[in-house]
Amino acid sequence: MDPVDLVVPVKRLVEAKTRLRGAAGDDPAAHARLALALAHDTVAAARAARLVHRLLVVSSDPVVTLELTAAGVEVVPDGPEPGLNAAYSHGAAVLRARRPGVPVAALQADLPALRPEELDAALAAATGFARAFVADADGTGTALLTAAAGVDLDPRFGVGSAADHAASGAVPLVGEWPGLRRDVDTPADLAAAGLLGLGGRTRGVLAPCAHP
Template sequence: MARVDLIVPVKRLPEAKSRLRGATGDDPAVHARLALALARDTVDAARGARLVHRVLVVSSDPEVAAGFAAIGVEVVPDGPVPGLNAAYAHGAALLRARRPDGPVGALQADLPALRPAELDAAIAAAPRTGRAFCADAGGTGTTLLLAAPGAALQPAFGVGSAAGHAASGAVALEGEWPGLRCDVDTADDLRAACALGVGTHTAAVVCPGARL
């Protein structure tokens, strides 16, 4: 597959990663820092991948927008329809309007242990036509969805999304890629990511005193 334009939606920080609340203490500000740190490390890894052409963050949170703009990442606000899948569809429409013949991808924003080489390997393994996805470590969720030129993204993230994407015709990508499969929703997930090695932003928040 050619170089991919990736969409990374980030919720408003006060609402983000609700199942992680308390993992780094009871301070809401620290929780917001963690949510943003997960996204920063994810985007940093994606920008370091050779087969990623562009990263577009979709978020209406002003802190998220300012933080990513400061490092040269384009941020657009959420579209008129709320929700994760709507954010992916909104981003895909914008990217396809600019580059109609390019592949697009949906990447989850909570992959702090992601390595650029893993993302490159997954993109390289995707077929040149149609759609492909990478399931999470549990095999039920989706961390990455790719659509080749001419194919609609058709995001169906949520509970059981791996089965949903497979049922819609997307091909499951095979490969270990532990960082790409390690999305962080709970304190246990955060522990697993830390065991793999998280990026600098997440590491700065998840201090030795955190209740993990």
């Protein structure tokens, strides 16, 4: 696949990762720091991928906007419609308005063990397909969705999204890519990501919680 323009939605921190509450301590501020760290590490890995030409974060959270903008990431607010899929569609529309002849891709924001080379390999594997996706580690969700130039992204993220994307005509991509597939929704997911190697921001948030 040619270099893609990538969209990554990030929820408001107070609403993000509700099943992960307590993983960084009981303080709500600590939970917000963890949710933000997951996004930071995901975005950093994606920006380092060779096949990502432009990365756009969609978020209306002021802290997310401030921190990621300070890190050199472009952030636009959510569009008029609520929800994750609307955020993906809004971001893809913004990117396509600027460069209509470029493939677009949608990436989850909770992949703290993602490696740039994994994302590059998955994007390369999507070459030749109108739409393709990478299922998550459980095989039911979606970590990455791609759309070739001129093809509607048509995101269907949510419960059972892997089956929904396949039913919509997207091709499931085959590859190991453990960090790409390891999204984090629960403490067990976070532990599994830890075995793969967490990004620096997530490690930093979790370090005070580690037992001696």
